[in-house]
Amino acid sequence: xxxxxxxxxxxxxxxxxxxSLPLRExxxxxxxxxxxxxxVVTGGIVQGMVTExxxxxxxxxxxTLDGVTVADVMTRYVxxxxxxxxxxxxxxxxxxxxxxxxxxxDGRRLVGIVTATDIIDxxxxxxxxxxxxxxxxxx
Numbered sequence: 001x002x003x004x005x006x007x008x009x010x011x012x013x014x015x016x017x018x019x020s021l022p023l024r025e026x027x028x029x030x031x032x033x034x035x036x037x038x039x040v041v042t043g044g045i046v047q048g049m050v051t052e053x054x055x056x057x058x059x060x061x062x063x064t065l066d067g068v069t070v071a072d073v074m075t076r077y078v079x080x081x082x083x084x085x086x087x088x089x090x091x092x093x094x095x096x097x098x099x100x101x102x103x104x105x106d107g108r109r110l111v112g113i114v115t116a117t118d119i120i121d122x123x124x125x126x127x128x129x130x131x132x133x134x135x136x137x138x139x
Contacts, residue, residue, distance in 0.1 A: 006090055007083035009122045010104045010112035016041045017050070019071035026070050027055055037101050039110060040074050046103055046110055048074040080105045081114065087122075090114055 017026050017038045026038055030052070040048040050070050058065065058073045080103045081090050090102055094116055104112035 004087045004122070005083065006081050006085050006087060006104055006114050007112075009087060009118045010083065010114040011118065012112045014039055014103070014110060014113045016110070017070055018042060019047055019069065019074065021070045023055065023058060023065050023068040023070060023073060026050055030055075036115075037113075038070075039078075039103050039113065040070055041110065044110075045108060046078060046080070046105070048076045049078050049101070049103065050074040051101065078103055082106065083111060087114075087119055091119060 015029060015033045015035050015038045017029060017040060019040050019042060021029075030036065030038055037049055037051040039046055040050060050073060054073045054075060058068060062068065079093055079097055079099065081093065083104055083106060093102060094100060100116040102114050103110055104114055
């Protein structure tokens with residue numbers, strides 16, 4: 001993955017929500033968009049992230065979800081990367097902090113999201129490129 005940048009694997013269409021959104025609604029939003037997280041944004045500024053894990057933890061710890069909002073369960077401190085950083089840097093951050101999703105930021109502006117799945121999905125392209133390279137090389 002050397003030489004591949006976050007911009008090469010990130011998704012630009014990020015599912016976002018506000019912190020006051022009821023938990024059931026963000027769960028529906030995530031299901032409808034086939035994603036495992038939503039970035040929590042207020043006035044264009046990233047406030048946190050809500051993930052499938054956050055939702056499961058809320059279900060396990062609470063008797064009811066009535067009145068529970070995204071702000072009640074979201075992860076407030078979010079690690080992020082920039083489009084110009086290497087995928088290797090993103091992998092190192094994910095590994096160190098045991099996370100699978102990173103918002104991609106250009107300054108304070110959210111421009112995408114990169115997930116462990118995005119990186120894994122890109123791997124076959126890299127293998128094909130290596131095969132082409134190796135075919136041209138003599139043993």
